[in-house]
Amino acid sequence: MRYAAITVTVYLGLSFMMLSAQTTGYPDALYSRPERTRYTETSLHQDVVSFVESLRQKSDLVHVETMGTTFGGRTIPLVIMADPAITSPEEARLSGKLIIYIQANIHGGEVEGKEASLQLMREIAFGKMRYLLDNQILIFCPVFNADGNDALGPNNRPNQDGSPYLAGQRASGQGYDLNRDGMKLETIEGKAFMEKMILRWDPLMLVDLHTTNGTWHGYAITTAPGMTTAGHPGTTEYLQNELFPWVNEKVKERAGYDIFYYGDFYEYPPRTFYGMAAEPRYLTNSIALRNRLSILVETFSHDRFEKRISANIAYLTSLLEYTSVHSLEIQNLTETIDQEVTQEIRSSGGTMQKGVTFEYKQPGQKTDLLVYEVKGGKRTGKRVWFSDVNLMNQYSAAKFAVVPKAYVFPAELAAIAAKLQEHGIEVTQSTQNDTYFGESFTITRLNHDAISYQGHRMASVEGSFNGGSAVMPAGSWYVDMAQPLAYLIFLLLEPASYDGLVVWNYFDDYLVDRNVNSVAVTYPVFKVFSGGSGILSEGLDQDKITAMYNPISGKISVFGLSVEHPSQIEVTTVSGSMIKKLNIPAGRNNCEIELPHVATGIFMVAITSLGKTIVRMVMIRNME
Ligand SMILES: [Zn+2]
Structure with a gap:
């Protein structure tokens, strides 16, 4: 009894201090550090681990995995939320739901994505946002760069204007920028991201949460689709044409925040707004080359910490409402793109060209742009619109190569x-x-x-x-x-x-x-x-097919054809020009091909049966 009485006293004391907390009545452990410190402090790695552990203990929608352990020995928690809960990628696939991966804090000082993730996970588990799990599985990584997060200093993020006062560093514990590791995969965290997240769970969407470095545009959140560059453009187009317009409007309606493409400008008044870089070393761009949707989210650094968290929550909620409703559409889209890419190689590999370097597409589109006003060399604190600003956020290839x-x-x-x-x-x-x-x-x-x-x-x-x-x-x-x-x-x-x-x-x-x-x-x-023998070599018996040139008859002899099925034979030059095409009916295991007069050299004999092709090379020497 005595114990119970003390518990009540403590509870009432806390309720007095945290009025908003009391009304929703979450357990103490499920308030984040900024919520507990009037937004003066951000969560340390250990705060995140404790929060996640409480979430796991108290909610039946949560499964926790460890993505890896950093250079500094910190674990990187992954929180998998599903309704009903799942514990493996196999279960996730069997559920038929869309898998979305939300990653925060890749740059250790860019902290609001982490705090927004914690609060949003809590609202999904215990609050009114459980509906976000209706058609999808959400995987949160609140503190990806755990070492950078804890390397606190007062001057790590000068553009966040001391809000919170101390923030982590950009680089990882090894001193690398984790958002340049998309191609080389050399950092501990980058390797873990690929192996334990991307390959293990195959999320169809990555959301990567950042904070801007100081640009004075007038938006609470800016975003960029993963740049597909050489890849299939379908994911970028879907984000730009379908998802972004709906989500941006929804955030404005829900919370009043303005959203635009991520970018920067270098003169006032602004004439050109330069968008996200195209190199796939940036994780969102490398994910786009995997035919998956990816979104770079950049919160406006000059807003106060609480507003930055709130803008992230508004954005993520709106985004996840969209993806929930379009869960099947997104699954169909990425599956179709996977197939189209494979098919495109089968039909055009060796002939089509794609870009190997990329530049901003010239000219950009004209756009209206909201920026903070500058008067007499000083920022007034007012936001103003400019029109006819050149928007440079699409790319075209500058140099090409043949796709083999x-x-x-x-x-x-x-x-x-x-x-x-x-x-x-x-x-x-x-x-x-x-x-x-x-x-x-x-x-x-x-x-x-x-x-x-x-x-x-x-x-x-x-x-x-x-x-x-x-x-x-x-x-x-x-x-x-x-x-x-x-x-x-x-x-x-x-x-x-x-x-x-x-x-x-x-x-x-x-x-x-x-x-x-x-x-x-x-x-x-x-x-x-x-x-080679590797290309579509199943079906026909690889070891039996031979083709040779008989200089006496002037014909090519082919042996080892399928007796059960008809075959098609095509003779081409090395560069692909067709010399002769013929159909061989079932029942014959060899044939002779009479060629029109051709020059000497190497020719390709492609034998196809039941959709499988084997290619043989024949050297023709002129005997005259
Ligand atoms: Zn960043």
Whole structure:
């Protein structure tokens, strides 16, 4: 009895102090640090861990996993919320619900996404927002850069104007910017993000919560879609044309906040507003190359802490209302894009071109822009509209390369294969010697930046492509491009890609060993347009099919055809020009092909049966 009486006293005391808290009546442990300190302090990593643990104990909608452990030894909690709860990706898939990943605090001092995540999780678990789980599973990572979050200082975020007074640092515990790791995947957190989040759960949407660095536009929140650049444009278009307009209007209606595209301007009055960078080293852009929706959310740094949290909650709530209603539509969209990418490689690999470097599309669209007014060189605190501002937030390719059907590279480059596999890319090793036709790149110069960036002196190569063939021994690494991650592979492996593995020094050792910059060196990744046994080789019996030229008869003989099914045979030049096409009925295991007069050289014989194709190379020598 005595114990109960004391409990009541304490409870009443607290209720007096926290009026808003009392009315909703959450347990004490479910108030965040800013709520408990009048928004003067932000949650430390340990506060987040305790909050999440309380949530897990008190709610039956919550499952908690650990994404990884940072350099500084801090765990990165992942909070998986579903109604009913689920505990594995298999259960998530069986539920048929959309999976959305909300990540905060990738830059340790940008803290409101973390606080908004905590409060929103609580409102979903115990408040009025449980409906947000109707058609979707929400996975929160409130403190991604846990080490950076706890490296508190008064001057880490000067543009947040001491609100909160102490904030963490931008870099990770290892000193890296985690939002530059999308391609190289070298940081502890970046690797964990890929393995324990993206590959394990395959969320169809990533929301990455940041704070701006000081620009004086007039918006509470600015956003950017993941830039698909070389990839399928479907996700970017869906966000720009469908989701953003609805969500932005909803936030305005719900909370009065103005939302616009993320960007910055460098003169007053503003004439041009420059948007999000396009390089896939930024996580939202790398996720876009995986055919998934991703949204960069940047809260306005000059707003007070409480307002920044409130704007984040308003944005996330509106966004999640949209995704809940469009859960099936989004699942269909990403599935269709996965299939279209694979199909596009099958039909056009070896002929189509895509960008390997990108620039702002000129000219941008004209837009109205809300910014803080400047008068007599001073900001007045009033927001004003400007019209006819050039909006530069779309990209077009500046330099192109052919998208191949596959890439193949020597067995010794196991580190390259491993890096691709870390991204979830399918890589196989060939089991036989193969001849491929396509392109190789001759490097005449390897350049390095003078200054180190993210632990790298970034590299670029000069040189040119040459058509030709490559004989690759068994054990070579083979990357079939007919997979949903084709355009991620493309930007990782193309030698001239502006954010590929060449840039991040993955080929330096190989090239330096071969005296690059003294002699021309062939880039070791061969681009396959045809040939080899790896391309669509199931079905027809690989070992039995042979094709050879008989110089006496002047015909090509093909052996080992399927007896059960008809076959189609196409003879082409190496560059793909059709020489002869014929149909062989079922019941014959060989045939002869009479050619029109052709020049000597190498020709491709493609034998197709039941939709499977095997390609053989035939050398024709003129006997005259
Ligand atoms: Zn940031």
